Amino acid sequence: MAGVSRAIRACAATSQRTLVAASAVALPKEARVKAATVGRRGRGPEDGRRVQWAFLGCPGVGKGTYASRLSQLLGVPHIATGDLVRDALASPGPFSKKLAEIVNQGKLVSDEIIINLLSRRLEEGEEKGELGFILDGFPRTMRQAEILEGVTNIDLVINLKLREEALVARCLGRRMCSQCGENFNVASIDIEGENGGAPMYLPPLLPPPQCESKLITRADDTEEVVKNRLRVYHDLTEPVEGFYKARQKLLEFNIPGGIPESWRKLLEALNIEDSDNMRSAVA
Numbered sequence: 001m002a003g004v005s006r007a008i009r010a011c012a013a014t015s016q017r018t019l020v021a022a023s024a025v026a027l028p029k030e031a032r033v034k035a036a037t038v039g040r041r042g043r044g045p046e047d048g049r050r051v052q053w054a055f056l057g058c059p060g061v062g063k064g065t066y067a068s069r070l071s072q073l074l075g076v077p078h079i080a081t082g083d084l085v086r087d088a089l090a091s092p093g094p095f096s097k098k099l100a101e102i103v104n105q106g107k108l109v110s111d112e113i114i115i116n117l118l119s120r121r122l123e124e125g126e127e128k129g130e131l132g133f134i135l136d137g138f139p140r141t142m143r144q145a146e147i148l149e150g151v152t153n154i155d156l157v158i159n160l161k162l163r164e165e166a167l168v169a170r171c172l173g174r175r176m177c178s179q180c181g182e183n184f185n186v187a188s189i190d191i192e193g194e195n196g197g198a199p200m201y202l203p204p205l206l207p208p209p210q211c212e213s214k215l216i217t218r219a220d221d222t223e224e225v226v227k228n229r230l231r232v233y234h235d236l237t238e239p240v241e242g243f244y245k246a247r248q249k250l251l252e253f254n255i256p257g258g259i260p261e262s263w264r265k266l267l268e269a270l271n272i273e274d275s276d277n278m279r280s281a282v283a
């Protein structure tokens with residue numbers, strides 16, 4: 001499995017060049033209407049479906065956390081590329097053998113394979129009556145974005161961004177427990193605001209006492225490797241951002257701090273009511 005995570009990791013990582021305050025983010029007009037509708041009823045207006053959204057952003061940015069919370073809140077599945085590949089590897093048959101070969105050789109899983117896995121997953125979801133989805137880690141390349149256009153309709157792409165210094169510190173702070181496999185982060189990030197902006201504080205995610213002595217660092221979480229990963233990710237993903245921006249579907253969201261604050265601001269930017277209001281509105 002080490003090969004899988006290596007391959008998946010090689011596909012991702014992010015950087016950012018511009019800083020915009022989260023509150024200054026403008027949601028595309030269409031998306032705002034959609035999000036407002038979601039906030040009210042959790043359903044799209046025309047065809048009864050909910051959201052078809054995608055998240056961009058690297059590991060270290062917390063994309064999985066926000067995508068998963070949002071999918072629970074909106075009642076749609078969270079479809080992560082990494083999980084699709086892992087599931088495919090775990091299922092019997094010639095395809096998983098072929099996939100295992102690619103992954104074990106440390107090669108990148110091709111756009112075609114990823115698209116195939118995803119379209120199969122979306123079809124299955126439709127058959128089961130799923131009313132939308134939130135994609136995580138996809139599309140990662142221009143090619144994937146272009147093919148995806150022919151497969152399904154994406155309403156909104158949320159581009160999660162974190163200041164590079166925070167991102168690097170977060171990546172360098174990653175630890176895993178060698179016994180239970182849980183992930184932690186020992187970095188306590190406290191950086192001054194830029195251009196008169198608010199300072200940023202990201203608390204560490206510390207392990208419980210029983211894991212403390214068993215923490216390991218991934219060999220490739222060095223500053224040089226992390227920064228290189230950011231460059232590669234940026235080169236690959238910048239055109240994807242442009243693609244959705246040109247279609248007025250891109251929401252740039254700069255993570256302002258820790259999860260509670262960022263989650264609240266993200267919901268604000270998406271014009272979605274928080275979970276308590278949501279529950280009472282649905283009840």
Ligand SMILES: [Zn+2]
Pocket residue numbers: 177178179180181182210211214
């Ligand atoms: Zn542990």
